[in-house]
Amino acid sequence: MSKPSNLPIQPTLRFYGDLVDLVSQPISDNRIIERSLSEPTSVKDLIEGCGVPHTEVDFILADDKPVDFSYKITGNERISVYPFFISLEIPKSERLQISKPDELLFLADVNLGKLAKHLRLAGFDTAYKNDATDSEIIKQMQKENRILLTRDRKLLMRNAVKIGYLPRSDDSTEQLEEVFKRFDLFDEIQPYSRCVNCNGMLERVSKESVMDQLEPLTKKYFDEFSQCPDCGQVYWKGSHRNRLDSRLERLLKL
């Protein structure tokens, strides 16, 4: 007598909101994705196997019951996957993402240099190195408890990443707006408080102390200056102005 074969594991998934755009699997007209698994699999792996990093998922239902990422799929569950919605009316305990971390420390991947500069210009502590390897990034993220910003989905899918965000736009100003929305930063913007080049906190300095570094017109029209104690860069209101596009100025309320 042959042994009865194991029951097949054939869950179905449905993604909601802007998560649909991230799905790398073909989606049928009824928006259902069918999967066939050879062994019990965590819902995190099932979702990420469809191309959607766990950092982008705020709420999961398995057969209408809220579950977390560790939930094991063992049968034919219907999985519903929801993105982060500011207005989603579900209990905090069932949400999988932190809407606003206590410490707003960011870490931008090598592919997001412009976004890193914009975040610093807005006053947010943002670590960035243009030649960091993936393992250096993960190490720094863990050590300094930073929010990972990257367009590398595989990096976001790592278990070590607790809070992260995948900017959807190619445009750095739109990426900044996305990050402001995701982490509710609009009331925390403090332009000209941080060095765009190195992330140092700017200090107010007297005009006399930086006089020899100023162009004639800057000397004439500006009296308030700050300087980065780490790299020496001098700033004044308007020091970025002619280099910023108007959308970014509006976003930062400059």
Ligand SMILES: [Zn+2]
């Ligand atoms: Zn600096």
